[in-house]
Amino acid sequence: MIPLNEVSIYTLLRMAFVWQLLSFAVYLVGLLAIATFFFDNFKSVVLIVKSILEPYFQPQLPQTLVEKFGKWAVITGSTDGIGREYAKELAKQGINVVLISRTKEKLIAVTEEIENEFKVKTKWIVADFSKGREVYTHIERELSGIPVGILVNNVGKMYDYPDELSNIPEDTIWDLININVAAVTIMSRMLIPELKKQKRGAIVNISSGSELQPIPYMAVYAATKRYVRCFSQAIERELAEHNITVQCVTPLFLVTKMNQYSDTVMKGGFLIPDVKSFTRSAVFTLGKSAETTGYWTHGLQKWILMVCRQFRMGYQAGGETVSAPSEGPPAARHRVSCPPQESTSLPQSVPLPQNSHPAIMEKLDAIQNAVANVASQMTAVVNRLDSVERQLSLANQFQNSIERTQGTSRSNDSFPAAFQRSVTVSIVDMEIEELRPLIPMSTMEQVQAVEELL
Ligand SMILES: NC(=O)c1ccc[n+]([C@@H]2O[C@H](COP(=O)([O-])OP(=O)(O)OC[C@H]3O[C@@H](n4cnc5c(N)ncnc54)[C@H](OP(=O)(O)O)[C@@H]3O)[C@@H](O)[C@H]2O)c1
Known part of the structure; x- marks a missing residue:
């Protein structure tokens, strides 16, 4: 000493x-x-707060979804689950809706329900996206003359059960690619000229929390959902100068028929919201954030998953700067x-x-x-x-x-x-x-x- x-x-x-x-x-x-x-995880929260305060400081800006994007919306896969609730939420805000799904009876029932409840115009188109290229000519014809302002690319397919790629029937793989990848791409491509013509509009692409990481035994589903995200990020930049908003929504588990295989998921709860609450919150973010999980408890789960993954990846990098x-x-x-x-x-x-x-x-x-x-x-x-x-x-x-x-x-x-x-x-x-x-x-x-x- x-x-x-x-x-x-x-x-x-x-x-x-x-x-x-x-x-x-x-x-x-x-x-x-x-x-x-803060920048990465709370960017959308910051934007949401900004857009909530905006009307008080800039009341001259368009405020409602109709003012911002136009009078009509097209929603794919809209007779059940998220798609159906998107249609209802948008109709609630005074937007006319075009519903696209496979089953005519369900389409008629949902459009009638929406018309009666929200007093907006509706239209339905029967189309099976798993059929690939052939469905789009029909859809394009049906949509001609409608000033579409919002496109919700919601339709999606998941495996019936998880398995190795080589065990999945080839047909199922084509369905996944046609429904999860091609529909988002071709529907966007089809409607972009209309949105450009109107000098405003929005494209909402429903991805999934599965895109956060490669998922063994669900390799194709997870990869198609990652595609949706990459695609959305790219066209968001392409379309920004035309005043067209592109939003990618990445929900985690929800109580919808897609999850019927699991009693636990179907029970719902704090982390697994019902589809109505989820959609109300997700539609609220439209025009406010380009990327969102749509619901705050999903945001929380996504953040935890990302932190865990980052943590592990950092260590796996073996001390070398990645x-x-x-x-x-x-x-x-x-x-x-x-x-x-x-x-x-x-x-x-x-x-x-x-x-x-x-x-x-x-x-x-x-x-x-x-x-x-x-x-x-x-x-x-x-x-x-x-x-x-x-x-x-x-x-x-x-x-x-x-x-x-x-x-x-x-x-x-x-x-x-x-x-x-x-x-x-x-x-x-x-x-x-x-x-x-x-x-x-x-x-x-x-x-x-x-x-x-x-
Ligand atoms: N549920 C979840 O936990 C969850 C989580 C993350 C992401 N997502 C994504 O959210 C989207 C919607 O999921 P969801 O749970 O709402 O699904 P869902 O409840 O199973 O509803 C699917 C909808 O799509 C339609 N549809 C199915 N296949 C079709 C096809 N080939 N062509 C045209 N329409 C078709 C169905 O109607 P018809 O049977 O009448 O055609 C139905 O209206 C999907 O992209 C999914 O990947 C869901």
């Missing part, structure tokens, strides 16, 4: 200066991280550079300056311990994620073996299991409660912890 009066004032000043520089750098990184987080792609989803753009897994626990003794004051030595020790503590917590989280991955892979093998034993008859029960494997389990089974205090611990908080020690 060196008494205080033996430490030269010069040494103390030098150290104080170095620590100030260091803490400034850490603050800067923390601020940057927080700013990036080059940030200039385009692509925000998640990919902001991968972080992390130290390799084996070096997450810092060396216990970092060489300290000789002849330092004991009080300083003590603080340095405490800081070193705090940093080591954070690093070991991170290692624990990473190990936990690895063990979850192992469990999921075991669950996969187990399910495959059950399916093999059961021969070809695959019950719908396999579906929730597989989807859980890919998405829900990654929230529930990772014991998010256990991880929660660790993951969102921002750099700022860590800095504050270290500051307190100082």
